[in-house]
Every structure is written in C-alpha cells, then in structure tokens.
Amino acid sequence: MSKIKDYFQTRTSKTVFVPFFTLGDPTYEASVAYGKAILDNGADILELGIPFSDPVADGPVIQRAVARALKNPFSFDQIFETTKAIHLHRPEKPLVYLTYFNPIYHCGIQTFLDRAKDSGIVGLVIPDLPFDTEESETLFKELSKRDMDLIHLITPATTKKRIGALRKTSSGFIYYVTSFGVTGERREFSVDLEERIKSLKAALQLPICAGFGISTPDQAAQIAHYADGIIIGSAIQRIIEENGTNIAACQKALETYSSSIRNSFP
Template sequence: MSKIKDLFDSGKIKSAFIPYFTMGDPNYNDSITFGKTILDNGADILELGIPFSDPVADGPVIQRAVARSLKNKFSFEEIFRVTKEIHSHKKETPLVYLTYFNPIYHCGIQNFLNQAKDSGVVGLVIPDLPFDTEESEILFQELRKRDMDLIHLVTPASTKKRIEALKKTSSGFIYYVTSFGVTGERREFSVDLKERIRFLKDTIQLPICAGFGISTPEQASQIAGYADGIIIGSAIQRVIEENGQNSMSAKNALAEYIAKIRAAIP
C-alpha cells in the first residue's frame, strides 16, 4: 500500500495541501532550506520539480524558475541529494516528483525509480507521459513493484473514455487541472469546477487534487470544500523569485505564505 493512499485513507485530513517548487532555484542548497520550511508550515504532500529544458505544461513563473535552476550544473546526483535531505527532515510527509519523461528515460527507468525511492519519493507526476502507451504501462508496473504511485493529470478537455481508460495506470491521486492552458495564477475558475471534480471522483475512484491557478487562501478554502487536495506551484515559485537573492528572506516569506494557505484549508 502506498504512502499516499495511507494519507488519504487515514481520515486525518479533509483536503490535502500539496505545495510545489522547482529544485535548484536559485541553487540546490537553498532548495533544501525551502523544502524543510514548506514541510514545517503545513504541507501534507510535497511536490518537487525536476528542472527540464522544455517544460511545456508550465507557465512563465515556473519557466523562469527552471531557467534559473538550469544555470546551475544539473546532475541527478544533486537532485537525489537534495531530495534525501528534505525527506530526512520530516519522513512522514510523502514526497512526489514532478518531472517530464525525458530525464527519466535518460537516467534509465529502473535506475531512476530505485534512486527516487531511496531518496524518499513515493510518486511521480509526468505531464508529457501519454497514458495509453507501452512506456506508461511499463512505468506503472515498475512503480507498483516499489509501492510508488503514478499520478496522472486530467484536464477539462479529457473525455469520459479517456478518464475511464486512466483507471488502468493511475494510483495515489488524480491531478486535476482546473483550467485550460499552462500553470499560473488565476483570478477565476470555471463555474462547473465542483461538478467536474465530483464526476471525476465517481468515475475514477481516486482522490482528486486540484491545481493550476490556485494562489490565494480564499481560493484554496473554496476549492478544498469539494476537492481532496489543493496543489499550489506558481504562487510559491513567485515567492521564491521575489526573494530568491536572500535565502533568509525567501525562507521567511515562504513560511508565512504556506502557513496562510494551510490555515485556509479545512
């Protein structure tokens, strides 16, 4: 049984808070500080972004974060080192990687998964992984051998047929994209968001966590009323961007922001 399933089945939380940030922005040692700060201030699951040169699902804030990160020397050794340090700070909190498929492929699927598991990671979100391919099947089976989850994204454009088919290789939770387009902060969400999340949960029978665009405590509180989790990335990355030249300032700003969101989620 996966650590993520245990969390949602425990009954300890009504709606999970899942923050995201890109590792390596502005450097890898600061990423350790940021990760620990986020864990200390209320993350139920922490999503760690592996920088990649073509982040097609991400908006300008995260694209800039990735660009800053890639100015540092990229290595999987560094990625796994940072992850281990964050994991060792609060081992009970599940860690998830958000990564594109290319880095996994070049590292070697089994090698990547073994090192990710050893670093404390319990699931993967892969925006560019087609769900109905041989690679998806292989990856799902390899993850299942390690009690790790493959977390699929579902968008407002996903058909009922596609959603039904996702059941075969989905576990942990579903990352529901609240709006069309790439990541980024938004003022409004579609009026039928609540109904779509309920439909998705009834159809696929996994926790549904909503992301893309959520940034304020008010938005988090509203959507947490009917989603099993709230995912926030761009707003967190903006805090890092605006304070990144001073790690203590960024740490304090992150702590304040994360605590406000956590307090808004029941």
C-alpha cells in the same frame, strides 16, 4: 499500500495541501531550506520539480524558475541528494516528483525509480507522458513493484472514455487541471468545477487534487470544500523568485504563505 494512499486514508484534515517548487532555484542548498520551511508550515505532500529544458506544461513563472535552476550544474546525484535531505527532515510526509519523461528515460527507468525511492520519492507526475502508451504501462508496473504511484493529469478536455481508461494506470491521486492552458496564477475558475471534481472522484475512486491557477487563501478555501487536495506551484515559485537569494527572507515568506493556505481550509 502506497504511502500516498495510506496518507489520504489516515489524514486528519479534510483537504491536503500539495505545494510545488523547482529544485535548484536558485541553488540546491536553498531548495533544502525551502523544502523544510514548507513542510513545517502546512504542507501534506510536497511536489518537487526536476528542472528540464522544455517544460511544456508550465507557465512563465515556473519557466523562469527552471531557467534559473539550469544555470547550476545539473546532475542526478544532486537531484537525489537534495531530495533526500528534504525527505529526512519530515520523513512522514510524502514527496513526489513532477518531471518530464526525458530525464527518466535518460537516467534509465529502473535506475531512476530505485534512486528516487531511496531519496524518499513515493510518486511521479509526468505531464508529457500519455497514459495509453507502452512507456506508461511499463512505468506503472515498475512503480507498482516499488509501492510508488503514477499520478495522472486530467484536464477539462479529457473525454469520459479516456477518463475510464485512465483507471488502469492511475494510483495515488489524480492531478486535476482546473483550467485550460499552462500553469500560472488565475483569478477565476469555471462555474462547474465542483461538479467535475465530484464526478471524477466517483468515476476513478481516487482522491482528486486540484491545481493550475490556485494562488490565494480564498481560492484554496473555496475549492477545498469539494477537492481532496489543493496543489499550488506558481505562487510558491513567485515567492522564491522574489526572495530566493536571501534564504532567510525567503524561508520566512514561504512559512507565512504556506500557513495562510493551510489555515484557509474548512
């Protein structure tokens, strides 16, 4: 059984909190401190972004974070060492990577997965990897061998036919994109969001975590009534953008924000 599946089955809260931030923004040393602060203050599953030069699914806040991270010398050694330091702080909490396929391919699929697992990663979110490709099937098989998950994104535009076909290479949970477009904070969500999430859960028999646009405790509380998890990235990344070079201040701000989201859940 994958660690993510086990976590959802044994969770003590109705809804899990899945925050995200980009590794290396503003430094890898700071990323360790920020990961620890978030894990200690409400995060259930932590999603870590690998900086990549063409983050096509990300909005301006995360694009700027990636640009800042890439000002640091990039190496897979640094990525995996930073990840492991965060993992060892709270090893009971699952870590997943959000990455584009290019870094995985560049590193070599098997090498990347072996090193990621050794660093504490138990699943991957890959926004630019179509599910119905040879690469997706190969990656899913390799992940399964390691008890790791391939977490697919589904959008409001995904057809029922594609949703049904996704079952073959989906595990862990489904990352449900709550609105059209790229990542970023939003004020409103579609009126049929609850219906769509419940329908997806019934069709795929996997936990559904909602992301893209959620930023406030009130929004999180509303969606937590029917989603299995709440994913928040841009709001976390904005805190780092505003405070990141002052590690102590940023830790405090992340602690306060993470606690406010966790405490908003019903």
